[in-house]
Amino acid sequence: MPNFREKLRLLIAEHAEEYASKPLIPGIDYLPASGKCVGPDELSMVAEAAADMWLTAGRFATEFEEKFAQWWSLDKCLLVNSGSSANLLAFFSFTSPSLKDKAVLRNAEFITSACCFPSTITPALQYGLHPVFVDVDPMTLNPTVESIRQAIGPKTRAVLLAHTMGNPYRSDHIAQLCKDRGIWFLEDCCDALGAKIGDSPVGSFGDFATCSFYPAHHLTMGEGGAVLTNDRLLHRIALSLRDWGRDCWCPPGATNTCKRRFDWQLGNLPVGYDHKYVYSQVGFNLKTTDFQAAVGLAQLKKLEKFIQKRNANHRYLTRCLQDLGADQYFNLPQATPGTSPSWFGYVLTCREQGMRTPIVKYLERQKIGTRLLFGGNLTKQPMMADIRWSASGSLEHSNKVMNDSFWIGVWPGLGKSHLEYMASKIISAVSDVKPTAKNVVPAAA
Ligand SMILES: Cc1ncc(COP(=O)(O)O)c(C=O)c1O
Known part of the structure; x- marks a missing residue:
């Protein structure tokens, strides 16, 4: 007779399928900017x-x-x-x-x-x-x-x-x-x-x-x-x-690890105070x-694989975006020289002002999750209203991040088909937001 723990293990193994992560279908399922990869383990x-x-x-x-x-x-x-x-x-x-x-x-x-x-x-x-x-x-x-x-x-x-x-x-x-x-x-x-x-x-x-x-x-x-x-x-x-x-x-749950539980004298406490x-x-x-x-x-046990997958996704997204010419419109992320990142997300900074909000709205409509780079320039947050602070030099680039940056996912639940979809929709977003001579339909005469 299996004991309770063995029964639990067998039951979980039997239902493993129910807990395995389901593949996300680009364009149909929402592709979150971040997510957890958990299952039967x-x-x-x-x-x-x-x-x-x-x-x-x-x-x-x-x-x-x-x-x-x-x-x-x-x-x-x-x-x-x-x-x-x-x-x-x-x-x-x-x-x-x-x-x-x-x-x-x-x-x-x-x-x-x-x-x-x-x-x-x-x-x-x-x-x-x-x-x-x-x-x-x-x-x-x-x-x-x-x-x-x-x-x-x-x-x-x-x-x-x-x-x-x-x-x-x-x-x-x-x-x-x-x-x-x-x-x-x-x-x-x-x-x-x-x-x-x-x-x-x-x-x-x-x-x-x-x-x-x-x-x-x-x-x-x-x-x-x-x-x-x-x-x-x-x-x-x-x-x-x-x-x-x-x-x-x-x-x-443990006691007397120090082997002197009732022998200390500390502060103004009596000798032997527990x-x-x-x-x-x-x-x-x-x-x-x-x-x-x-x-x-x-x-x-899966951490190294998660890290590799995030980095591979980041590389692949860069390739897709570069192939589509996205670097004309966005600053793409760059690793700090001398370092090997372990990417958390993919940050895009719109080169032109005023593009970020319409682009993220467009992407969300296409079921692509977006996030901002946390608080942007934190000094502008309401939480700072009553706090005295100073800045060393200008915060010009932080303002740019606050106004023009956003990020999308590279988490291990995403694969090539998701990233290709995301890259193509980013390009469509640009043309949707910023009509160019090429994609503007001429007004009827
Ligand atoms: C850089 C950084 N520090 C701290 C935290 C806080 O972590 P937690 O949400 O577990 O409190 C976060 C959350 O995402 C973070 O991105």
Whole structure:
């Protein structure tokens, strides 16, 4: 007689077809700009986690943290409940009194890109830091090393920067700048899992790497994120901040990992106060559950393939668009020299003003999903209305992104037929929006 787990496995195998991803038909099905590739493998893992009935972070979370850190060639990984929480945790770690005179204090300045995702920087804004925005390079959509160098001032304490759409900025050089000046550096890799600079993965240069496992991303667990570092002290601080600020590092369900549970004396607490209830940081609870981690483990086995497929799709879309002459109308994406991107989406910037909105409306009507490059120039967002900020230099290219850029999908659920359809519709969109001598029907005499 098969036991309950074996029955579950057999049942899932029997119904695998129902959970296999269905092919999308161009022109009939909507082609989203991003999507998740999940199926029976992920379902089997969730079922295993459900059969455990552990419910919080447990064996799957621990296994994911170990395997993911190994995959990334980084020492330590902490699983959290979103990419935004990963950024929150990483930033607040920089403010910990455990860092003594290196801790970031309120009213210090940090540097970021004007074209960023809000939650790369919201923790720093919430903490009361002053943002200094830099512009992006129009071709790579990332700030240059020189722009960061110029933005550094006497009050700069952190650089918080995401690799835009999977295209790396030179975090190797920026890390060196930061190190020389005692500035903390957070590499937000939420959109760039698997991108490299030379042979080294992005995220291995900064003090922290963060990533998101929301369904749009290279690897998904529904909601989820991670914080990775090679720095033992930062890891220790982040672990405590993630888990209520406690001093104890026992995983859920474990006790006395330190073998001194009733022997510590910390703060002004009495000797022997249970280490489980000693709080050395002003913390959060940002943990995830084993259900999410179990899905992540199934996805991790496919991550390299997902990354290759995204990059192959990006290359193919460039070929299709170039063959159709799209580069007359759009700036096509360009990898930062010296780097290997892990593309998140395909960004097109209309050369001419006023084209973007009608083009995305046209594409959506053709069932092609479009997205904007996050907040465009973030300084223009309503969230910034009551925040004091400054810019280092002009934000001219960020304004161009805000007005004229959009992106479409390269996620692994898309293949050549989808990309060919998307490329051809982009060209039709241009003629639909911008009648030229060739396609204007002469008015009746
Ligand atoms: C660059 C970047 N950072 C952070 C996040 C936040 O991740 P999450 O949605 O998991 O909170 C995102 C989300 O897409 C992102 O693109």
